[in-house]
Amino acid sequence: MARVELDRVNKIYRGRGIEVHAVRDLSLTVEDGEFVAILGPSGCGKTSTLRMIVGLEEITGGEIRFDGRRVNELGPEARNVAMAFETYALYPTFTVFENLAFPLEVRGFERPRIEREVKEIARLLEIEDILGQKPGQLSGGQQQRVSLGRALVREPAVFILDEVMSHIDAHLKFRMLFELKRLHQRLGRTMIYVTHDQVEALALADRVAVMSNAELQQFADRDGLYNRPANRFVADFIGEPPTNFFDARIEQRDGELLLPVPGSSLVFRPDGERRRALERVARAEVVVGIRPQNLALEPVEARGERIEAEVDIFEYLGEMAILALRSGERMFRALASPRRRLEPGTPVALHYRREDVMLFDPATGDFIA
Numbered sequence: 001m002a003r004v005e006l007d008r009v010n011k012i013y014r015g016r017g018i019e020v021h022a023v024r025d026l027s028l029t030v031e032d033g034e035f036v037a038i039l040g041p042s043g044c045g046k047t048s049t050l051r052m053i054v055g056l057e058e059i060t061g062g063e064i065r066f067d068g069r070r071v072n073e074l075g076p077e078a079r080n081v082a083m084a085f086e087t088y089a090l091y092p093t094f095t096v097f098e099n100l101a102f103p104l105e106v107r108g109f110e111r112p113r114i115e116r117e118v119k120e121i122a123r124l125l126e127i128e129d130i131l132g133q134k135p136g137q138l139s140g141g142q143q144q145r146v147s148l149g150r151a152l153v154r155e156p157a158v159f160i161l162d163e164v165m166s167h168i169d170a171h172l173k174f175r176m177l178f179e180l181k182r183l184h185q186r187l188g189r190t191m192i193y194v195t196h197d198q199v200e201a202l203a204l205a206d207r208v209a210v211m212s213n214a215e216l217q218q219f220a221d222r223d224g225l226y227n228r229p230a231n232r233f234v235a236d237f238i239g240e241p242p243t244n245f246f247d248a249r250i251e252q253r254d255g256e257l258l259l260p261v262p263g264s265s266l267v268f269r270p271d272g273e274r275r276r277a278l279e280r281v282a283r284a285e286v287v288v289g290i291r292p293q294n295l296a297l298e299p300v301e302a303r304g305e306r307i308e309a310e311v312d313i314f315e316y317l318g319e320m321a322i323l324a325l326r327s328g329e330r331m332f333r334a335l336a337s338p339r340r341r342l343e344p345g346t347p348v349a350l351h352y353r354r355e356d357v358m359l360f361d362p363a364t365g366d367f368i369a
């Protein structure tokens, strides 16, 4: 069992006069038994973070602790962490069975137990029919599943999984995400799962650490990321389609606070909590964010608000349709039912709840309320 703490961790790669600050002052605590995802675009420092946790990469600054004990100086063997990589790192001369059995043999398990455990993992990952093959004969997705199996079979204190589903096709991926979640519930081990895919992160993890540009942006559960995003980056990165943003003015009219959007006829009305937050920061402009999911063609509630726009494009997205809308010079999106197809140019009213209006600082991008 292990609680993993990162305390102002930094990673700087130094080469011939070049410096890459890959991880900057990252502080994060993964509780014992928790499933945490680290999510962010390519190059933001996810793999560097994992390699420092595992012990494969020197920590330039800060401290990593397992159950309160500093591990900075410990090698990978001493940390009891298993890692499955996006690149497979399988033994090419071993069969799939032998690749999976090896970590168990190292631990001195008896043959019947090894066979039982390898079979169980193979069933879980749907690779039973390729146990006799060598890695070179497998597809990318199969290799990835074997690699994942090799990390899982070790039952370490901490599992680290780096982009392990990137080569697995969508259909199988959903089943594997489900199995992985079940496995975590059964084993109760600490798991850190790295991905650039928000769907995977949100499907699996109790909490998600969102990184961008070497820095942690927010560490929160699904509700926190959706409804209280720390900044514009998180609001934009989490959710599909992404949040609509509008540069708006702040105006008082007849005792009411309104947020008109220049270049359009849009006017947003925030609720009391957000109005009070705006009065506290006392400025003339604000960035309004509203999620496409929170703009509806039907009234959402009796006291709900509305804006008006014109349909620009009607596009299908699986079970839903995405409406690209226009008001004056401003474009934005809403989700709709695909049943009623709307022609370009159709005027529509979009309904929203005042509390779904998000406000951001125009200068820093920070969440205001």
Ligand SMILES: Nc1ncnc2c1ncn2[C@@H]1O[C@H](COP(=O)(O)OP(=O)(O)O)[C@@H](O)[C@H]1O
Pocket: 013, 014, 020, 021, 022, 040, 041, 042, 043, 044, 045, 046, 047, 048, 049
């Ligand atoms: N061994 C290395 N030497 C120099 N730069 C590196 C090395 N590994 C990663 N980087 C750089 O560090 C940054 C973060 O990389 P990485 O941790 O792999 O990000 P991610 O896993 O989020 O894609 C990138 O700019 C990458 O080019």
Ligand SMILES: [Mg+2]
Pocket: 046, 047, 048, 162, 163
């Ligand atoms: Mg990576």
